[in-house]
Amino acid sequence: MSYKCSRCKRDVQLDEYGGVRCPYCGHRVLLKERSRDVKEVGVQ
Amino acid sequence: MTEEYDVEFVEREDREARFLVRGVTPAFANGIRRAMIADVPTMAIDTVRFVENSSVMFDEQLALRLGLVPLTTPPVGEFVEDDTVTLSIDVEGPATAYSGNLVSSDSLVQPADENVPIIDLKDGQRLEAEAEVVLDRGKNHAKHQGGVAVGYRHLQRVEVVGDVPEFEEPDERIVRGVIEDDGELVPTSEFDHDLTNRYPDQEVAIEDVPNAFVFHVETDGSFTVEELVTRAAETIEARATELEEAVQL
Numbered sequence: 001m002s003y004k005c006s007r008c009k010r011d012v013q014l015d016e017y018g019g020v021r022c023p024y025c026g027h028r029v030l031l032k033e034r035s036r037d038v039k040e041v042g043v044q
Numbered sequence: 045m046t047e048e049y050d051v052e053f054v055e056r057e058d059r060e061a062r063f064l065v066r067g068v069t070p071a072f073a074n075g076i077r078r079a080m081i082a083d084v085p086t087m088a089i090d091t092v093r094f095v096e097n098s099s100v101m102f103d104e105q106l107a108l109r110l111g112l113v114p115l116t117t118p119p120v121g122e123f124v125e126d127d128t129v130t131l132s133i134d135v136e137g138p139a140t141a142y143s144g145n146l147v148s149s150d151s152l153v154q155p156a157d158e159n160v161p162i163i164d165l166k167d168g169q170r171l172e173a174e175a176e177v178v179l180d181r182g183k184n185h186a187k188h189q190g191g192v193a194v195g196y197r198h199l200q201r202v203e204v205v206g207d208v209p210e211f212e213e214p215d216e217r218i219v220r221g222v223i224e225d226d227g228e229l230v231p232t233s234e235f236d237h238d239l240t241n242r243y244p245d246q247e248v249a250i251e252d253v254p255n256a257f258v259f260h261v262e263t264d265g266s267f268t269v270e271e272l273v274t275r276a277a278e279t280i281e282a283r284a285t286e287l288e289e290a291v292q293l
Contacts, residue, residue, distance in 0.1 A: 038092045041103050043111030043187065 003030040053248060054222055054229050059262060061269040064199055064222065066256045073196055073257045080191035081290035082183035085125065086266040087115040087153050089187075090180075095172040099137075099163045106163060110175055111187045113143045113160050114264040117179070118152035120275065129153045130179040137165030146175075155178055156265025190272050193262040196228065197221040198252035199229075206247040214240050219250065222258040 003012045006023040006029040012022050014030070021028055049067040056063070065073065067218040092107040099106070110133075123129075135141040144158030163171060182189035201224045208214050217239035219232050225242075235242040239250075261269050 014123065029278050034098070037104055041107040043089055043092065043107050044185070 002033045004033055005029075006031050052229065054231060054258065056269075058268050059265055060260075062222065062231070062258060062260050063075070064256060064258050066199075066253075068255060068257065070255075070257075073259075075280055076273070076276055077194050077196060077259070079279050080194045080261065080272055081189055083181055083279040084190045084272060084275045085179045085181050086117045086190040086264075087123075087129070087177050087179055089113065089115075089131065089175040090128075090178040092173050092175045095174070097172050097173070098169045099165055099171055100169075101163055103219050106171070106173070109162050109289075110146075110173075111185075113146070113162075114156040114266055115177060116152065116154050116156050117190065117266040118150075120278075121154060122177050125179050127179065131175045132173070133162075133175075134172045135165060135170070137169040138167045139144055140164045141171050148177075190263055190266045191261060192264045193260070195258040196259045198257050199224055199256035200250050201225075201253050203244075203249050203251075204246050205249045206245060208247055214245065216240060217248065217250075221260075223250075224253060224256075246288045 003014060004010070005012055005025060006026050007027040008022060008025040010022070010024050011033075012024075012030055014020065020030060022030065050065070052064045052066075054062040054064060068076075088113045089107075092103070092110055093190075094103045094106075097103055097106065131146045132154075133141060133146050135145050141162040141164075142158060143155040143160035143162065145162075146155050148154050164194075165171060180188045183191055197220065200219060201220060202219075218237050219239060220237055221232055223230050223232060230242075239248055246254075259273075261272065263272050267275075
């Protein structure tokens with residue numbers, strides 16, 4: 001799963017044992033990247 | 045119809061009109077009103093494919109906003125209820141995405157207004173999407189309502205019956221709609237809806253004119269008022285024909 005650090009804006013890959021932390025700056029707030037798939041939404 | 049049938053326009057613009065219909069029953073007047081709201085097919089966005097949406101709003105919220113943008117509806121016979129038209133939008137911030145940014149694959153289906161705001165995009169944000177437009181009726185979804193403000197009132201006849209007694213302070217007589225004064229049709233907005241402005245120091249009697257209704261119709265820009273009323277009448281005719289054929293079977 002691809003995330004982006006909210007402080008240093010670098011791409012971060014999370015693994016099972018690393019915990020939620022940016023490996024470059026140590027910041028703990030990571031933002032989930034939007035999928036590149038085209039998303040279809042119905043207007044109802 | 046109960047008597048001689050007659051239509052007279054009081055105010056007439058492309059998207060808004062006020063007209064008097066004489067010689068129809070209250071049931072028929074209400075039938076026309078309901079048909080204008082719920083039975084006239086109009087074009088509206090039904091599905092949206094988001095290629096990129098880095099704005100602050102969710103895809104679903106933007107899809108609902110796009111669905112409510114009024115689109116021009118082609119003449120009868122050009123489209124049937126299963127046909128689709130594609131609209132696309134691609135706006136990059138800093139900018140506001142407006143309905144005018146929607147590009148249509150068919151010149152007959154365009155945003156009715158260019159200045160409906162969709163989303164304010166900040167620096168680096170982008171909205172890219174494609175939308176499918178379908179023809180459907182207001183009874184299925186409000187986004188397909190061509191008539192947005194449709195109503196009617198009885199035509200009111202005003203007669204002067206005497207003078208207000210001297211030294212008596214006249215009360216306000218508020219009326220709304222259109223009055224008939226000696227055969228002349230007068231919108232009440234002309235005298236600020238207060239009969240004491242039009243008939244100072246005079247006693248007046250007001251009565252509803254039987255089977256005469258003043259319609260006030262406003263469309264969302266899908267088509268003109270004339271087209272909306274005509275298409276509403278046609279849907280009533282089509283349903284009456286359908287009923288007639290069903291009964292004969």
